[in-house]
Amino acid sequence: MSYDISLPGHVPEQIAVYQTEHLLTHNVRRFDAQQAAAKLRGVRDVMAIDLGGDKVRKATYCVSNGTLAKRDEETLQSRGGAGYLAFLERAAAEAIANNLQVGISSATKLEGSVVSRTVNLPAFFEEFTQRYGADYERLFPDLSFVANDTISGICGASALLALQGRQFRDVAFFNCGSGLGAAVIHDGVAIHIEAAHVPLMPGLNPLGQTTRCSVEGKDYVCLERVTAARAGIEDLYFQQTGEARDGVALGRMYEAGDPLATLLYETSALALAHAAVGVMRRYGFSETGESAVVFHGGNFEIATYRAAVRRNLVALPGPDIEIVFSRDLCGNVCLDGAAVLAIDSDHP
Ligand SMILES: [Zn+2]
Numbered sequence: 001m002s003y004d005i006s007l008p009g010h011v012p013e014q015i016a017v018y019q020t021e022h023l024l025t026h027n028v029r030r031f032d033a034q035q036a037a038a039k040l041r042g043v044r045d046v047m048a049i050d051l052g053g054d055k056v057r058k059a060t061y062c063v064s065n066g067t068l069a070k071r072d073e074e075t076l077q078s079r080g081g082a083g084y085l086a087f088l089e090r091a092a093a094e095a096i097a098n099n100l101q102v103g104i105s106s107a108t109k110l111e112g113s114v115v116s117r118t119v120n121l122p123a124f125f126e127e128f129t130q131r132y133g134a135d136y137e138r139l140f141p142d143l144s145f146v147a148n149d150t151i152s153g154i155c156g157a158s159a160l161l162a163l164q165g166r167q168f169r170d171v172a173f174f175n176c177g178s179g180l181g182a183a184v185i186h187d188g189v190a191i192h193i194e195a196a197h198v199p200l201m202p203g204l205n206p207l208g209q210t211t212r213c214s215v216e217g218k219d220y221v222c223l224e225r226v227t228a229a230r231a232g233i234e235d236l237y238f239q240q241t242g243e244a245r246d247g248v249a250l251g252r253m254y255e256a257g258d259p260l261a262t263l264l265y266e267t268s269a270l271a272l273a274h275a276a277v278g279v280m281r282r283y284g285f286s287e288t289g290e291s292a293v294v295f296h297g298g299n300f301e302i303a304t305y306r307a308a309v310r311r312n313l314v315a316l317p318g319p320d321i322e323i324v325f326s327r328d329l330c331g332n333v334c335l336d337g338a339a340v341l342a343i344d345s346d347h348p
Pocket of ligand 1: 196198212213214215218222223224249
């Protein structure tokens, strides 16, 4: 089949939707990247855990003079979070034995330290609720901090940039892989932003996606449904072809010039650029190069996609910002961010 891959460059209504009540936000904590970087110049060991949708990782970080060295990194891959709890129980025992403070990045919805909702981790959520009331503080007595992965990601990225001498007034962070998550640091506050779950404008829906938003109470097709890999691109590919392919395979097809994969990823990159400009305008990011946007997640392993996001961002009318891909900062900015927040939270 042939696909028309001419997309509109600028859909002003999509950017404007970020100024409306459709955008849900949550102020999580104060964060000063310079202060965090100063603490990372001391000497300290902490444990960091990154709980993602298809894998959980833990590592001990030996922090010294502004370098974060990882030791004993372990990863468990699973479906639905099966085995996550046993992995976390072993990590908790190790943290106690070694007297380590713990920072956790959790790709779940949280109320304080309690997991309140998860899309991808039903097995973990059920077990964790039964045994610990889904409360990380009951499992980790030396827990310093637990945050959503967009918060650990943005704080980790900002601290690593500060260690390189790169300071920004405002920072935005987008995690685009199986789903789409976002955060900003604005006026020294780290804010979780539901940038994915706003209505998608028809101009950015060339294949007529009809799968609705996964978040309760939102009865429309949201931006995530064309932007994220699993929730959007894989879903649309299946609708068009009847074949199930994952984001890694589709990313390779995109790089090889497959027309459908190209349309899917080019649409995603364009929608993501609109979301980024919408969020930055909502928070009044400076026009004059004092702000940065950091992109993280599986989609950015595709070089063609990184180039498309950059091209679209430059072309859209928005603030002049520095574009950073987290893979250029470190191996896993959410895990690093959990370590940064463990240290930053412990010494006020
Ligand atoms: Zn949604």
